[in-house]
Amino acid sequence: MTYDFLIDTYETERLKVLSAWSMFRDEDLKIRPHATDQRGRNAREHMVHQCVGENLWFKNMLGIDVDAPPLPDDDDETRLGFIERYATDSNKRLEELKGREDAWWQAVVSFFDTQRSRAWIMARRIAHTAHHRGQQTTLLRILNRDLHSTYGPTADTGGLMQQEAPVIYAYRDADALLAGERAGGRKTALPPPPNHAVTERG
Structure with missing residues (x-):
């Protein structure tokens, strides 16, 4: 189908997210790029943002709801806990995408305060994820990983x-x-x- 490239890209991008997270250690999760600057996200906050943000985009803009909490349980907000949660939910989203026809991708839906096709929204979501992953790999360098x-x-x-x-x-x-x-x-x-x-x- 015309939009298989978006499905293939999402499949590889979810693996890149998981791979980046696997390079952190549990003791890294609360360390910020600059110790006294609260504006820079730590690794845990990046993981929360990815899990919650992707869930909201897929649910509210693409109409794909995995019917699960986007975050691990409070007592399991470890590196592995986030990896497990995102791996499960993103795989469900991937399987949902594989069944969508061209007309679904081309349909125009709400994107914040404007209207865009689902294909456009998916491309923007992938770029958004890559942007934040770049911040995470920079943080890994700061941590000497x-x-x-x-x-x-x-x-x-x-x-x-x-x-x-x-x-x-x-x-x-x-x-x-x-x-x-x-x-x-x-x-x-x-x-x-x-x-x-x-x-x-x-």
Whole structure:
């Protein structure tokens, strides 16, 4: 169908969200980019925003309700608790999207104070998620954590594309990620870190 690319993109983007979350540690969740500045979200607040925001967009704008609370139980707001909750709910949304015809995607619906097609809203949702994931990977760098690939190579996977550095994802798929994180972490091994800055300017 015409809009399968949006479904495929959402499927890979949900895995990228889960992968980014898996790179944090539980002790990281309350640390802000700047210790005295409350404006910068900590990792826990990013996870809350992703779970609640995506639930609201899908429910109110796309008409897809997974009929579940968007957040883990109060006593399970751990890194793994958020991973489990988002993995379950986003997979249900993915399965719902797979059954939608072109006419559904093309239909114009409410988007805040204006009107947009569902396809447009989905593209904007994916971009919104990627924007916040970029903030989270920056936070991971501030915390001195390793970064597996999101879209391409990173300094931790060997450098730049021009240097033929490999793409190394933390896990091959969502099932492997969930199994690995439940077991305490089984991410793909990374090479030794570089001893120089990774930049196109040399």
